Amino acid sequence: MTTVIALRRSWDKHWTAWAMVVPVVLILAVLILYPLANGIWLTFTNQTxxxxxxxxxxxxxxxxxxxxxxxxxxxxxxxxxxxxxxxGRIGEFWQWTGTTVIWTAAGVAFHYGLGLGLAVLIHREMRFRGLYRVLLVLPWAVPAFISAFAWKFLFNERLGLVNSVLDAFGFDSVAWFADRWSSLFVAVLTNIWLGVPFMMVALLGGLQSIPSDLYESAEIDGASPWQRFRHITLPGLRPVSSTVILLGTIWTFNMFPIIFLVTEGQPAGQTEILVTGAFRAAFEGIRNYSLASTYGVLILSILLVFSVFYRRVLRRQGEVW
Amino acid sequence: MAGRTKGKSIALHTTLILASLIAVGPILWVVLSSFKPGYAVQSTEITLIKDPTLANYRYVLFETRFPEWFLNSVIVASLTMLIGIFFSATTGYALSRFNFPGRRSLMMVFLVTQMFPVSILIVPIYSIMSTLGLINTLPSLVIAYLTIAVPFCAWMLKGYFDSIPTSLDEAASLDGCGPFRTFWRVILPLARPAIAVTGFYSFLTAWGEVAYASAFTQTDDKFTLAYGLQQFVPQFNAQWEYLTAAAVLVTIPAGIVFLFAQKHLVSGLTAGGTKG
Incomplete structure (x- = not known):
């Protein structure tokens, strides 16, 4: 009886909130949680x-x-x-994981570094600020598969602009996709180009939330630009940074279209990352459902471990998140 | 920050112009190439403009099912955008204003959904869709894209709602507004920047997605643009000149949505990004 009353009271108090979230919860339950449970179960079978x-x-x-x-x-x-x-009896799990780590680390580091640099530059008052901002954010508006195609076109061995320019300056053309590292380089470059705008915009927002009187008083105290950046800007950006770095890592880790379309794993599957390698291993030929799910569970586990670890590090540094 | 020296100013603008060129360059090159005839696209000679022609566009628009795919994409992306905004706004508001049981776990679930690789979800979702009889229909795509877009958008909107003082809600409730009315009439209009970003993000998610589209659509009258365009990329001898024209046509609608949203991008993402 008491539980019924408690439930009632809880319902009376929270029904508006629940009513607002219930459609989303339902969709997620049907289309994400159930498939997840189903997927985990599949990993223990050999269903194809x-x-x-x-x-x-x-x-x-x-x-x-x-x-x-x-x-x-x-x-x-x-x-x-x-x-x-x-x-390693099926696929190249460890090689793909290694490539994924390089791919993710390089991508996120450059996204964040370049995004921060550009955000700081564009944050100040100057002429053409609005124009620069629109131009710099433009890659974000291009669908990922189109960007992938554009960069593949630029680096095409025979007719790409990059090789034509190299030719014009008297260098030999490079067969970009014939070597593991140059192939991966092109893919990472594409991904950097694609992801900087999001970081820049998010960090620009963060910069605007730092009170300007902090900078003024620091200037009066004689702090150098570097000191102001180090001791005001970076700490002020921490809440934004911690979120966007985590999201960026997750997104880059699972970024499917770039590797899939730009390098296509060339040469000989050496540039596959986990998501693309898993896709090819499981879905080319007879679709192997259980294998696909097993890769999915492994990828999810890696990301979960990473984010738990990441949050712990943040918390140790005094971040409440 | 006034009183910048001339040298510094030049350095600043040079850097930004260079960065802008890198940002715009690849897009511009594709646009320029799309107006060249096939032999010029395939040649190694560097030319900005060579025998400009609309033949590539004519081919893509009239010789393929491009218009049909385009319409499909517009329908799917617009529905995803509208429904996505609605769901993420209500959810974000509830997360921001009410401390209800299950709130924290819902936030966690939203973060975790971002980690799911498509490969694990695609098979079970496919069987759910076929149970519902939705395979090879556009609604199946809308539903699938909502699962990608809504968690992130709700998270972002929650952050933005957090930055709107609760005193506004209280005032509205004193004036006799119920919670839904308050949300609809008072808070939502104030959150316009964040709504714009949400819409932009949902639209783009749906506009550019390939994996679900390739799994859930089967006949070429139901293809979306992103998937239909794969037809131009055969294993050998890609038809680059048509691809460039198609790429431009695909990017234009996304660009239009972007132009509407870009004014709000910074302020909309500010609060959303900061307060996870």
Missing amino acids: EANQLAEICTKSITGGEVCRENPNAWSYVGFDNYVNILT
Whole structure:
């Protein structure tokens, strides 16, 4: 009885809030939490496109349907999928993970560094400020697959602008996608170009929230520009920075279209990152559902561990987040 | 920050002009190439403008199903934008104003959804969609894109609502507004910058997505632009001249939405980004 009353009271107090979030919660439950649970369950099976049916039904001559058990139906395989992936029997998990780490670290570092630099430059009063801002944010408005295509076009070995320019200056053209590192370089460059605007805009917003009298009093106290940057700007940006670095890391880690379309894994799959490698391993040929899910769970686990670790570091530095 | 020396000023503008060129350059090059005839696109000679022609555009617009795909994309992206704004605004408001049981876990779930790679979700979502009979329909795409866009947008809007003083809500409630009316009449209009960013983000998410589109649409009258364009990229001998024209046509609507939103981008993202 008391629980009923407590529930009632809770309902009376919170029903507006719940009413406002319930559609989103429902959609997420149906389309994310259920698929997640389903996906985790799949990792312990060997389900593929070919063996997913428990029964094979055939139409008989009389018009009825005859169903018999599928002799090659899927079954539980325990941790086989994980073992196969982690020992490298299927795919190149460790190489892909290494590439992913390089890809993510380089991407986020340059996104943040360049974004911060440009935000600081553009934050001050000057002529053409609005114009610069629009131009610098423009890459954000271009859909990722179009950017991927544009950069692939620029670095095309035969007709790309970059090689034409190299030619014109008397250098040899470079077969960009024939070497692992130059191929990865092009992909990282594309991704940097794509991601700087978001960082710049977010950090610009952060800069505007730092009270300007802090700078004035620091100037009166004789602080150098570098000291002001170091002791006012950076600490003032911490709340924004911690959020956008975490989001940026997650987004870059799972960034599918750039590698998939720009390098296509060339040469010989050496530039695959985890998400693209997993996609090719699981979906080319017969679609292997259980393998795809296993990769998904591994990727999710890496990101979860990272974000728990990240939050712990932040908290140790006194961040309440 | 007045009294900058001349040298510093030149350095500042040079840097920014250079950065702007890098930002705009690749787009500009594609635009220029789209007006060249095929042989000029395929040649190694560097020319900005060469025998300008609209032939590439004519081909893309009239010889392919481009207009149909374009319409599909407009429908999907607009619906995602409108529904996305509505859901993320109500959710963001509830997260910002009410301390209800489940609030913290919902915030956590929103963050975690950002970590899901498409590869883990695509198969189960596909089977849900086919159970609902939605495969090869546009609503299946709208629903899938909402799951990508809404968590981030609700998070961002929550931050923005946090920056609007609660005294406004209290005043409205004293005037006899219920919580929904307060939200709709008082808070939402004040949050216009953040709404603009939310809309921009949802629109772009839907406009450029390929993986779900390739899984959920099957006949070429249901393709979105992003997926339909893959047809121009055969394994060998890509038709670059058509691709450039198509790329320009695809980017224009996103650019228009961007122009509407860009004024608000900084202020809209400010509060949203700062207060996770």
